[in-house]
Amino acid sequence: MVILEVKNLTKKYGKGDAEVVALNNVSFQVEKGEFVAIVGASGSGKSTLMHLLGGVDRPDSGSVFVDGHHIYDLNESELAIFRRRNIGIVYQFYNLIPTLTANENIQLPCLLDNRKVDKKRLKEILTTIGLTERNGHLPSELSGGQQQRVSIGRALINDPALILADEPTGNLDSQSSAEVMDLLKLANKQYNQTLIIITHDEKIALQADRIITIGDGKIISDEEMRL
Amino acid sequence: MKLTARLALSQLKVNKRRTIWTLVGIVISTAMLTGVYSTGVGTGLDFIERLLVDSPFKENYYAMIFTLAAILSVFIILISIIVVSNAFRVSASERFSQFGILKSTGATKKQITETVVFEGVFLTSIGIPLGLLLGIFLQFIAVVIINKYINKIDPNAMDLLRFIISPVGLLLSTAVASLTVILSAWLPAIKAAKVPAINAIRGIGEIKVKNKKVRFSKLTQKVFKMEGMLATIFLRRSGTNFRATVISISFSVILVIAAGALFTQLNRSVEMAVGNSDVNATLSMISSDEELRLSEIREITAQFQGLLNENERVTMVARDGIGQTTIPEPMLTDAMGDALFTMWEDRKQYGMTLEETDLYKFHVNMIEVNPDLYTQLVELADVEYGQNILINHSVMRLLSNGRRIEIMPFNFNNQTIELQRWSSESEGYEDGGSIELHGQLLRDEIPLEIIDSIEEQSLNVIVPPHDNGYMMFNIVIWYFDVDDVEALMSVVMDDILATIIEEDIAGIYYDNIEEIRNANRNMVALLATIIFSFVGLLIAIALTNVISTISENVRIRAKEFAVLQSVGMTRSGIRRMLSLEALLSSFKALAWGLPIGILVSVLLHHAVGIAAVFEYEVPWLSIGSSFIGVFIITWATMLYASNQLKGKNIIETIRSGSGM
Numbered sequence: 001m002v003i004l005e006v007k008n009l010t011k012k013y014g015k016g017d018a019e020v021v022a023l024n025n026v027s028f029q030v031e032k033g034e035f036v037a038i039v040g041a042s043g044s045g046k047s048t049l050m051h052l053l054g055g056v057d058r059p060d061s062g063s064v065f066v067d068g069h070h071i072y073d074l075n076e077s078e079l080a081i082f083r084r085r086n087i088g089i090v091y092q093f094y095n096l097i098p099t100l101t102a103n104e105n106i107q108l109p110c111l112l113d114n115r116k117v118d119k120k121r122l123k124e125i126l127t128t129i130g131l132t133e134r135n136g137h138l139p140s141e142l143s144g145g146q147q148q149r150v151s152i153g154r155a156l157i158n159d160p161a162l163i164l165a166d167e168p169t170g171n172l173d174s175q176s177s178a179e180v181m182d183l184l185k186l187a188n189k190q191y192n193q194t195l196i197i198i199t200h201d202e203k204i205a206l207q208a209d210r211i212i213t214i215g216d217g218k219i220i221s222d223e224e225m226r227l
Numbered sequence: 228m229k230l231t232a233r234l235a236l237s238q239l240k241v242n243k244r245r246t247i248w249t250l251v252g253i254v255i256s257t258a259m260l261t262g263v264y265s266t267g268v269g270t271g272l273d274f275i276e277r278l279l280v281d282s283p284f285k286e287n288y289y290a291m292i293f294t295l296a297a298i299l300s301v302f303i304i305l306i307s308i309i310v311v312s313n314a315f316r317v318s319a320s321e322r323f324s325q326f327g328i329l330k331s332t333g334a335t336k337k338q339i340t341e342t343v344v345f346e347g348v349f350l351t352s353i354g355i356p357l358g359l360l361l362g363i364f365l366q367f368i369a370v371v372i373i374n375k376y377i378n379k380i381d382p383n384a385m386d387l388l389r390f391i392i393s394p395v396g397l398l399l400s401t402a403v404a405s406l407t408v409i410l411s412a413w414l415p416a417i418k419a420a421k422v423p424a425i426n427a428i429r430g431i432g433e434i435k436v437k438n439k440k441v442r443f444s445k446l447t448q449k450v451f452k453m454e455g456m457l458a459t460i461f462l463r464r465s466g467t468n469f470r471a472t473v474i475s476i477s478f479s480v481i482l483v484i485a486a487g488a489l490f491t492q493l494n495r496s497v498e499m500a501v502g503n504s505d506v507n508a509t510l511s512m513i514s515s516d517e518e519l520r521l522s523e524i525r526e527i528t529a530q531f532q533g534l535l536n537e538n539e540r541v542t543m544v545a546r547d548g549i550g551q552t553t554i555p556e557p558m559l560t561d562a563m564g565d566a567l568f569t570m571w572e573d574r575k576q577y578g579m580t581l582e583e584t585d586l587y588k589f590h591v592n593m594i595e596v597n598p599d600l601y602t603q604l605v606e607l608a609d610v611e612y613g614q615n616i617l618i619n620h621s622v623m624r625l626l627s628n629g630r631r632i633e634i635m636p637f638n639f640n641n642q643t644i645e646l647q648r649w650s651s652e653s654e655g656y657e658d659g660g661s662i663e664l665h666g667q668l669l670r671d672e673i674p675l676e677i678i679d680s681i682e683e684q685s686l687n688v689i690v691p692p693h694d695n696g697y698m699m700f701n702i703v704i705w706y707f708d709v710d711d712v713e714a715l716m717s718v719v720m721d722d723i724l725a726t727i728i729e730e731d732i733a734g735i736y737y738d739n740i741e742e743i744r745n746a747n748r749n750m751v752a753l754l755a756t757i758i759f760s761f762v763g764l765l766i767a768i769a770l771t772n773v774i775s776t777i778s779e780n781v782r783i784r785a786k787e788f789a790v791l792q793s794v795g796m797t798r799s800g801i802r803r804m805l806s807l808e809a810l811l812s813s814f815k816a817l818a819w820g821l822p823i824g825i826l827v828s829v830l831l832h833h834a835v836g837i838a839a840v841f842e843y844e845v846p847w848l849s850i851g852s853s854f855i856g857v858f859i860i861t862w863a864t865m866l867y868a869s870n871q872l873k874g875k876n877i878i879e880t881i882r883s884g885s886g887m
Contacts, residue, residue: 056793077797084795097787099436099464100457111453112796138438138464154794 003161003194004030004053009062011048022048023059024217032161033192035185037199037208045217046198047166053196054089054164055079067161084109088155092167095151096139102146103135106153117157129153129183145176152183156193163187165197169204181207231338235345238322246350248775249314253354253408254361255768256307259761260300260400261362262369267296269393270370278387299761304407306478306765310772312411313471317779319343319419326419339420340413347412351405358404359397366390369757376753380746436464451807454800458807462815472776473816475769476861480820480853481827486762487849488828490755495844497747505540506676507741508707510719513734514700521545521595524703525692527724528597531705534718540708542676543597545700549649550591550659552686554637559587563621563636567684570623590685591646593662594618594677595700598692604674610666617667618677618687637686639667644686662688676706712739773860778868781805802869809865813857820857821850 011023022045030036040046051057053064055071064071066086074082083089088109096105106125110117126132129149139147148168155163165184169177181204187193197208205211206225213221239246271292326339370390377387441463443456451458462469528543535541559567567586596604601612608616621636641664648659668689681687709715716737724735788801796804825845832843 054793077799080792080795080797080800082795083793089793091793095790097790099461101438104460108791108794111456112791112794112800114452136438138436140436141438 001032002029003032003034003067004196005065006053007063007065009049009052009059009064011045011052011057011059021217023052025062026214026217026219027062028212028219028222030162030194030196032194033188035188035195035197035207035209036212037197037205037210038212038214039199039202039205040214040220041200044214046200046214049214050164050166050196050198053162054087055083056089081113084112085158086161088158088160088163090148090151090155090163090165090168092170095154096147098139101136101138102131102142102150102153105139105150106135106157108154109158121157125153125156128156128186130179143176145172145179148172148176148180149183152180152187156187156191159191159193161194163193163195165195167199168197169199169201177204229341229345231341232345232348234325234342236349238318238342239346239349242318242321245314245318245775245779248771249311250350250354252307252310252314252768252771253350253404254358255764255771256303256310256407257355257358257400257404258361258365259303259764259768260403261359261397262365263296263299263303264399264403265362265393265396266366266369267292267393268396268399269391270366270388272393273389273391274387277389300403302765303768304403306475306768307404307407308411309471309474309478310768311408312414313475313772313776315343315346315412316415316418316471317776318346319415321783323419323422326422336420340416343416343419344409344412347408351408354408355401355404359401362400363392363397366392372756373753376749376756379749380753439463454804455807458804458811462808462811469776469780469812469815472773472861473812473819475772475776476813476816476857477820477823479766479769480817480857481824482762482765483853483856484821484824484846484849485827485831486758487846487852488831489758490751491844491846492832493751493754497751505708506542506706507709507739507744508712508716509738509740510705510707510716511734511736511738512703513736514702521700524700528705531707531719532597534715535709539710541597542600542674542706543595543703544676544680544706545595545703546680547593547595547700548590548682548685549701550593550646551649551656552589552591552644552646554587554589554686556587558637558640558642560635560638562634566621566623566632566634569632570683588684590682591644591662592680592682592685592687593690594680594687595690595692596677600674601689601692604668604689607672608666608668613691613693614665615662615691616689617664618673618681618689619667620670620673620678620681620687621683621685622678622681623683633670635669637667639664641665644688662690664688676704679706680704712741770860774864777809777861777864778871781865781868782871802866805865805869806862809861810858813861816861817854817857820853824850824853 006029007027009023009026010021013020013022024045026045026049038046038049048057052059053066055064055066055074058072066082069082069086071079071082096102097108100108103122103126104111107117107122123132126135129152131146131149131153134142134146139150142150148171152168155165163184168184169180172180184195184197185207188195195208197204199205209226210222210224212219213223272289275288275292322342326334326342329339329342367390370388374386374388441460443459524543524545528541531541556564571586595601604616605612605614610616617637617639619635619637619639621634623632623634643661643663645661646659647656649655650657677687677689707715716739720737791801792798828846829843
């Protein structure tokens, strides 16, 4: 089942002579439960792509359908609501609210919906990300790797259609990187979570089911890694 | 320019808004200090030299000006330190990463400290000259306004104060202001320099967060929902950032309440002094040794009445006060007994000796009023026409602090008073017959004109108008309630009183109450203007802090807001959260400010106490207005600040490192 459909997505920055075409008419589809890695050099447009997929930015032309919904038909508020229920985003830096504990950060998408979190699910997620003991700590009291795990927990709590991760291991040491990747792969395999990772690191990309390579705003290649 | 100076300058330029608000704060406080010092040393000393040349109290006046200036300075310096040091604290914390880089490149602690202190130097170099100019202007305005008011109070007083700029005063305010600013910059500077390089680069320490457990009531959850919870969490856990804001607001609230209370005090005591009746002029006639002829007095009263319109009134109160009596103890109320005792103890301090028996010797005043008033009083006291009415009210004044005590003195029981009359021939007291008390009037029933006649330790009786020559009136007071005092008085003095036989009169005194009342009102207005201007300026300084801190806070958290948005919080949700933060901070500020402010107003009430014992009035108006003021200001500032974030792209904000 197609969970994500991208059609003729175009995004430009600047004007006139200074105009840069970050994405040029990009189209592709992703099935539910796929693990896709989007790779490209710096400035290739991969980050722009991710922001557009998550609805945090708007394209100049083209459309994005998440779980059948055309996200750019929604106004800003509706998009925000859609995002909290259907998309989990993990960034490279500064993911967490510094005044909220790990526990509270994880529950954020539910809180924003004014819903109480299912205690069982929360416990499950905490166990999965391996932070049951430190769940009452503030981000400043956690290591980089632990913080990233918390953001993955937050991305998972609402059982979203799609998880988007922008260089999730870019800021971590090799052990933490491995832990974070294992977590994401677990979510993908065990919860059948669709996972799209943006990365410039080949080693990370090779762990995915499918690699889309972007260069100069266009899709250069789209390969299935496993059959 | 030195590198450290250049860095400081660029920091000031980068954050224009905060620089400007801090500058405004410095300018206002310098202006106030200049106003105080230059006025004190320039105008004040000139005033003393010119008008009090021969006064033995010159020393006291010098001391008074000095003390006043010192007290005012303390207020100004206090609020300046709160405001300016906070501005520097925020500025320093913003630059932690910069400091980290500097340190890792080899800058010493001293150099880091310098970059902050230089900010102070630049700000003072602009702020202080501006402040001095503004201060001189304030002094000018103050002198003009005070002179104007004094002219209203006493038209004969020529320009009392002169506008004289004092170089010493200017130097003093420059020194104090500079010192205040530099000191305020020093501490944050030293703290900044101490942060280890690595923390600085990582950006730790910008917003101090404490891990406090935060619990919510079911009510909070239901009403304010998630935004309320987030707002509460933020405030509780990063409280230090709001501390300066809350202090500034509480300070302002306290000032407003205290000023309001002080103003109410002044008003009340002035009212008490002059009274609230419609009487706008009085004419007093005091007899010499010979008694005033009753018939003449009544005749004059009739003539006065003839001059008046329908809506005008004249009340005659004629007093015969050469009698005395000894009040039997049971007739005195307990309150009166205590008050007498207090009064006599008080008198003893001033060297007056007394016997126990003196406590019960009361002066007796027999009072006759014009017939229509007498008729009214007879009805009030429920007696028959022709009977005597006891005025059951007393006013005592303590010498030590001028306090007035009002008491119901007698246990009325239709007593008969044995009178002793003073005889000028024998120069002693002789038996003077007796007066029967048929009825009484209590405080609220007694007309103000009669209360005026009540002396201390006296028994006052209203007697019916009769032709018994036995009454020897030694003072008559007419109370006028007329439209045109001046016109009436000229007729009275030139025509009517000219017919009186002169030997009988020791003196005729005329008081234009209206004028006195106006003068007092103007005095109060003057004091009010001074108090409220001073307080207003102090609050203005505090507000610069509130505005800059709140907008600063919002700015620093730009990243946080972006993350919230990316996780799915709507923009209106963020605005709601900020509004709630504003609301909650306001509550906190009021929770501190209101009780302390009310406490201060109670203290003021005790200290100022002055001439009358009147009840403490809760300054509702001040409380109410500070309430409203606080909410409006915090909310408006939050709104303004959050609007600043509007245009920002979520993703750019998150990626741009520290959101600056």
